[in-house]
Amino acid sequence: MKQGARGYAGTEAARPRTSGAARVPAQPRAAAGGPLPAAPASSGVRGEHTHGEAGLPGARTRRPVQRTSVRGQILDALRTALVTGELRPGEVYSGPALGERFGVSATPVREAMQQLALEGAVEVVPNRGFRVVERGARELAELAEVRALLEVPVMLRLARTVPAGRWAELRPLAEATVRAAAVGCRATYAEADRAFHRAVLALAGNEQLVQIAEELHRRAQWPQSGPTASRGRADLVADAREHTALLDALIAGDADAVRALVTDHFTGPS
The missing domain is CATH 1.20.120.530 (GntR ligand-binding domain-like)
Known part of the structure; x- marks a missing residue:
């Protein structure tokens, strides 16, 4: 299409809940600006896994334990933030700061950002994080x-x-x-x-x-x-x-x- 105005979902069999599970809040916010959208409940990307209520915005009761990809959720959320402009061109975002906002460790955020770097959306800034590419x-x-x-x-x-x-x-x-x-x-x-x-x-x-x-x-x-x-x-x-x-x-x-x-x-x- 003309220029203008984001994974596939998937889950696997239930597994016992483990400690240290990452949890994605319903309304994460960017480290350097406006709110980031909540990551979707699941993703087809396999990698880090969380259990229980992770990725279920607004969940208030215990849900069946599910195995999902934190990295996939974060990647989807960051892609959405790019399209909407919530991740602003020229701004630098750090993995730990975004991880804190998402309620996850910096590792899945960095891995998602590395994928976006391969796609040309962001560039690595050594010792600082990732800068959203300015495109004309x-x-x-x-x-x-x-x-x-x-x-x-x-x-x-x-x-x-x-x-x-x-x-x-x-x-x-x-x-x-x-x-x-x-x-x-x-x-x-x-x-x-x-x-x-x-x-x-x-x-x-x-x-x-x-x-x-x-x-x-x-x-x-x-x-x-x-x-x-x-x-x-x-x-x-x-x-x-x-x-x-x-x-x-x-x-x-x-x-x-x-x-x-x-x-x-x-x-x-x-």
């Missing part, structure tokens, strides 16, 4: 160009080969982006936006393509720094409506309209 309009334009080179030809090929009924099955995903845009929450919209594109590209049957496009898409959703950084609700709504218009053209078999829509979707003004 040029980088976003370059990401849009690369995404267009990957996705546009695939979409045009799929437009010729996928039957209308299959496209119609994606209607709920397109409509989900419209609802998310109407709410105006960039994190919710970012997730719905990626889900729609992921479903479209999955029809090509190339898992490598889907993974690479997903990574580029996620990077394109991080807000840029500067006076033009923020995208408002109107921008999100316009972006989402292109999804439904694209589906209409695909179902109708209108190749010219599909070409125009997918090209503008990546290269049009943000």
Whole structure:
């Protein structure tokens, strides 16, 4: 999609509760600014494990013991904070300080931040922590160009080969982006936006393509720094409506309209 406005959940069999379990509070806050969103209840990433009520915001009663990944929860929460701008470009965040806010040790925070460094979202600042990368309009334009080179030809090929009924099955995903845009929450919209594109590209049957496009898409959703950084609700709504218009053209078999829509979707003004 145009630049603008985050794991899969999973649990395993119950195990006895152990001491020293990490607990993620419902409303963690960033060390250097605004509140961070609570990490989701579970994640498919395996690593450190917590037990019991960890990751259950607002839990007031004992819950069944579950084995979950603290690292995955923190990574999801930090990705959401990047999309919403709660982790601010140029700011430095330390692992211990963020760990204290999340109610966990610094280790899963550092590991999550290392993953974000590999994704290009943050950079390591020796002896201090991690700085959120400041990104300008040029980088976003370059990401849009690369995404267009990957996705546009695939979409045009799929437009010729996928039957209308299959496209119609994606209607709920397109409509989900419209609802998310109407709410105006960039994190919710970012997730719905990626889900729609992921479903479209999955029809090509190339898992490598889907993974690479997903990574580029996620990077394109991080807000840029500067006076033009923020995208408002109107921008999100316009972006989402292109999804439904694209589906209409695909179902109708209108190749010219599909070409125009997918090209503008990546290269049009943000």
